[in-house]
Amino acid sequence: MAAATASFSLGSAASFGTVSHSGSKLKSYGMRVNSAHHIKSYSGLKAAKGITLESEISFLGKGIYATLLASNRRPEILLRSSNHNFQPQASFKVAVIGAAGGIGQPLALLIKMSPLISALHLYDIANVKGVAADLSHCNTPAQVLGFTGPSELANSLKDVDVVVIPAGVPRKPGMTRDDLFNINAGIVKSSVEAVADNCPEAFIHIISNPVNSTVPIAAEVLKKKGVYNPKKLFGVTTLDVVRANTFVAEKKGLRLIDVDVPVIGGHAGITILPLLSRAKPSVKFSDEEIGELTVRIQNAGTEVVEAKAGGGSATLSMAYAAARFVESSLRALDGDGDVYECSYVQSELTELPFFASRVKLGRKGIEAFVKSDLEGLSEYEEKALEALKPELRASIEKGLAFVEKQAVVSA
Ligand SMILES: NC(=O)C1=CN([C@@H]2O[C@H](COP(=O)(O)OP(=O)(O)OC[C@H]3O[C@@H](n4cnc5c(N)ncnc54)[C@H](O)[C@@H]3O)[C@@H](O)[C@H]2O)C=CC1
Numbered sequence: 001m002a003a004a005t006a007s008f009s010l011g012s013a014a015s016f017g018t019v020s021h022s023g024s025k026l027k028s029y030g031m032r033v034n035s036a037h038h039i040k041s042y043s044g045l046k047a048a049k050g051i052t053l054e055s056e057i058s059f060l061g062k063g064i065y066a067t068l069l070a071s072n073r074r075p076e077i078l079l080r081s082s083n084h085n086f087q088p089q090a091s092f093k094v095a096v097i098g099a100a101g102g103i104g105q106p107l108a109l110l111i112k113m114s115p116l117i118s119a120l121h122l123y124d125i126a127n128v129k130g131v132a133a134d135l136s137h138c139n140t141p142a143q144v145l146g147f148t149g150p151s152e153l154a155n156s157l158k159d160v161d162v163v164v165i166p167a168g169v170p171r172k173p174g175m176t177r178d179d180l181f182n183i184n185a186g187i188v189k190s191s192v193e194a195v196a197d198n199c200p201e202a203f204i205h206i207i208s209n210p211v212n213s214t215v216p217i218a219a220e221v222l223k224k225k226g227v228y229n230p231k232k233l234f235g236v237t238t239l240d241v242v243r244a245n246t247f248v249a250e251k252k253g254l255r256l257i258d259v260d261v262p263v264i265g266g267h268a269g270i271t272i273l274p275l276l277s278r279a280k281p282s283v284k285f286s287d288e289e290i291g292e293l294t295v296r297i298q299n300a301g302t303e304v305v306e307a308k309a310g311g312g313s314a315t316l317s318m319a320y321a322a323a324r325f326v327e328s329s330l331r332a333l334d335g336d337g338d339v340y341e342c343s344y345v346q347s348e349l350t351e352l353p354f355f356a357s358r359v360k361l362g363r364k365g366i367e368a369f370v371k372s373d374l375e376g377l378s379e380y381e382e383k384a385l386e387a388l389k390p391e392l393r394a395s396i397e398k399g400l401a402f403v404e405k406q407a408v409v410s411a
């Protein structure tokens with residue numbers, strides 16, 4: 001989330017010039033840019049430090065911008081400053097499971113633009129070869145490979161650093177996320193079993209809903225396989241943060257890039273709790289505004305489901321949010337010591353075994369929890385936190401019970 005002040009390319013910016021990252025998988029970029037104005041990074045949705053480019057051309061951040069520059073045969077068209085020499089040589093591998101879907105395709109496109117990735121593996125049960133062929137024509141560094149069907153799943157996961165899982169069905173109007181449980185629980189279980197067998201060291205990003213239950217399912221599967229590392233299993237709740245930042249900026253007339261709102265709890269209805277008292281920059285909200293904003297953020301997924309009227313749920317904003325979380329993970333893996341994101345993870349911050357909060361990411365996964373976010377909450381937030389606990393607990397227990405039941409059935 002926004003506390004991650006630098007984009008991953010900025011994390012890598014430390015390697016621009018003379019500073020080197022020990023153990024970094026990223027080779028030197030050798031980028032020099034001389035110009036008057038600071039570029040801002042949208043990847044962390046926060047003003048970036050350091051590098052200066054000529055304008056605020058920001059998409060996923062400077063890395064993306066630089067990649068596009070590098071892929072353009074006449075970069076001087078894009079950058080008036082003449083002093084640049086960008087040679088991305090990245091070596092992280094990322095796999096997307098469910099890559100041919102509504103989220104998977106735009107997510108793959110956004111990830112393909114990262115200069116940190118050498119290989120992008122796209123897996124789906126159908127229609128993925130065309131997506132891979134299409135994407136592979138973009139002249140950015142990552143090599144794209146498509147994998148179809150269970151027989152190719154293992155190969156799609158070999159030596160992968162980050163696995164993103166948006167496999168599963170989306171909601172239609174009138175459904176809750178929990179209504180997806182019966183189909184998606186099994187999809188997540190089988191996907192994570194394959195991850196356990198083929199890349200147990202990878203960061204695992206679970207997007208498939210209901211996240212409040214699918215993350216506990218993934219944890220149990222990994223435990224049963226003897227490879228569970230709670231520091232590397234993440235429920236992707238970045239979209240809640242992205243929405244909170246957008247809605248607060250709109251409401252208060254702030255610059256989008258400056259706004260940072262931590263969102264805690266879980267990822268469904270009232271379990272989504274934006275901490276408006278912790279918003280940066282510090283803003284005063286009336287009680288009415290707090291109520292309105294909180295409910296809008298909690299119902300934003302449903303807002304999209306209803307607007308799509310049977311055509312699915314959020315895909316583009318989700319792809320954007322997931323790409324940001326991938327980018328943050330890669331920056332952390334690359335040794336950037338200043339990466340913070342909200343995520344739904346195994347946690348001891350409350351009495352619940354899984355809970356979304358801000359975490360600090362590092363090479364080995366979660367390095368720390370930002371406990372202070374939960375200290376000194378407003379009365380409204382305290383009440384909302386207590387109110388969400390029973391629902392979140394029930395969703396967690398449902399996920400755990402699913403894996404137990406499956407184990408009994410297959411014994
Ligand atoms: N965490 C979050 O904030 C959000 C989560 N979601 C969730 O993401 C999931 C995917 O949404 P969409 O991409 O819109 O759905 P979609 O139906 O467009 O795509 C899902 C893809 O998963 C594939 N798939 C199904 N079973 C699979 C399996 N066993 N292995 C690999 N791939 C498989 C399908 O072939 C399809 O291509 C849904 O469960 C949705 O609720 C959606 C938005 C936000």
Ligand SMILES: O=C([O-])CC(=O)C(=O)O
Nearest residue numbers: 171209300301302313314
């Ligand atoms: O609402 C849905 O079903 C998809 C989702 O999780 C979101 O958009 O936050």
